[in-house]
Amino acid sequence: MRRLILSLVQSINGSFAENGWSTGVSTDADFRRFLALRRSANAIIVDRRTALNPQLPVINAAGKTLQHTPVHVLTESDPTALQSELDARGLDYRAQHFTAKTITEVAASLPTAPSPESVPTDESVLLCESGPNLAFRLLEHYPGAELHLSVSPCYIRTPGSHFSGLEAEIDLRLIDVRTEDDQVFLRYTRA
16 A cells, blocks of 8 residues: 655644745745655645636646656546646646546556656655645555644634644544644654
8 A cells, every 4th residue: 555645734723825825834844844845745636626716836737856756636526627627727737526436447557667856765655735624534545544633833713724624533542743943743643
């Protein structure tokens, strides 16, 4: 089974975003960790909102480090219409309907060899870069998924940014704690 890493950042009081952006919560240490995770990925998983956000850079744009890394957009809406929209915007992303089995199918579809830009490792890595809703759904449905939670040393409260609003209860087990420049990095798996 391929390794699935769900990468989230939040403030110490649980805000996942400031003014709609996770970068408002992120620190330099968190961004360095994010880049390291991205470079280890054989595929990136995002949600519809992330994929269609015109203010976000294209993950696998030509000339970028990850230009040959497949990007899968998981959606509960019509993937055919979403794929048309992605194609019209020139995004080389693959839209797929989300079900409990989708992440396993995405993992199985990956080539066994890493993409040329990936940092060589002994295993294939899928990296979820979306917000908490998709991350927690994938955590629920993919055995062995790891939640990498980066806790920024800031307290942020803006309208609509506090907690995810997702009704979920998933028991986790802490497997690693690390700190860097006042940033705390926590790694969990399902209990």
